[in-house]
Amino acid sequence: MYSSHLLPSAGSAVPSVFDGPTEPLTLDCLFAGQPADKFAAGEGVFWEGDTASDICQIVEGCLRLYRILPDGRRAIMGFRFAGETLGLSCEGTYCYTAEAVTPVRLRRLSRARLRAMGEEVRPLQPLLLAKVFEEIRAARQHIIVLGQLGAEERTAHFLVSAARRTGADRRRPVTIELPMTRQDIADYLGLTIETVCRVLSKLKRDGLVALEGRHRIVLLRMTNLQHLAGEFDDAEPQAPTWTPAKWPH
Template structure:
């Protein structure tokens, strides 16, 4: 549906064959999409192509933060492990997103691939050099950071004031939008996480997530061909819940 041949090779420049990375979303959305060819070539040249298997860590909480990763596609999550073993997830990240960019010396969060995830790994020093050579790149990092902040604030409001149903509805609607923005066209979309993962992301237990999805299914608001696939049937109802209109309205 999307005219891929109109896109420049962009990050693919770092691949062995220029047009081999068909799954790289980064060139269409996120960091790389708005960059000019020269900046992208430099970015690709300065970074190292890597790929992560599901459940593989891009970096761990506490690791020295001397690399950033630009996701080429797939899904990853950022997590915090508390001293007593509790785990919280701060958000999902997709193709075009930057992970591990922090002013601190160590990563305060771990990053873990949920699907097979191609990425571009760049050293902090190299990144600083690129910033100096391509001021537009620095500006795009600023925009991306502001956007990530806004998304995190939305999530924060959800955890602070939303009920379990509202949180799950908000998550489903947001995820569907994210996948559509990345070119996904099928009405059935992927839920790239276990119930436990979703619980950690939404501040709920895995049982509550499961029960809530079941409740939505019983109401005819969604269909779940499998535990990791969802089709939103009544998006209006889910979006209403997700916006926080309360029990009074529909």
């Protein structure tokens, strides 16, 4: 049970009293030593339920992470792009299937091997933890999008998030690449493909975006889109206007 923990030094004895000039050891250094596996578009990297034996770093391409419900519905939990990692937040077995959207190259890193490295990877633990917490943050964001936002808001939020991922500044015309299909977007946003199309068409009619082919969208009015999306990313903490309720109700 406990031996299946993800973070390498979770169950290993790792003294590190000497934290002098830490060498610039990064996750990329570890991954760099691994061979790069190739996957064709549509090919699976791992499947839900498989033993989560290793974590992966994407060198190139885009992946979709999804679960299939018993009745056949597909819930896409997220997308991953070059430079991002997979499988960190899975305990024991992978909790979703990872499938290549575009041709993908990625490097695997055995969790057992990582654990065996012991103290050498000790300084990486904060980084790994940070990635785990980033996943929690993203999941909570996703919960709010699915639970509180309408179709147009969800789509706008998806576009704004994609723009943010590119690191583009707030300049007006931001061009984003969306390698996934409309069906993928729909399964990610909890909508149907028709609704996604409708909303995108409406956004185009309203002059908020421009559609260049199927996989490229130009965000013409970021501020409008952000407003549509709810802008709850950088929401300031609400005023503690607290009124004690009564109980029982």
